[in-house]
Amino acid sequence: MSRVVTPPSAQPTSLPPLVIPHEKIAQRAYEKWIKRGRPQGTEMQDWLEAENELRAEMSRTKPPTKY
Template identity: 50%
Template sequence: MTSTNDIPFERIRERAFELWDRNHRPEGLDIQFWLLAERELRTDATGGEGQAHETDAHDGGGVS
């Protein structure tokens, strides 16, 4: 299993920004987007094919 330490900080930062931007840049959800980015990247790194990415907070996705 891939740990968060195996995912480069910059990659998590970029993914979190993409998610935040895609969700219309809401204020105060930085930690939620960071954790969602980590989870998605970890799933990708471990071959989590078939697992849906929860990228849209407005559709009941991973950010609440």
């Protein structure tokens, strides 16, 4: 029984993770915190939501890769 091996260059590659500048996440998290009325103890929630929002925005606006 023979096995078909796909050369490395033909194998699908995963895209590099989107790098979001720390300052952008911090600014978005701060804006979320202000909108919520500056509650205590929501730093992590605000940060994670901001990061997820920015990641989603960047993935929608990323130009297509040319092959």
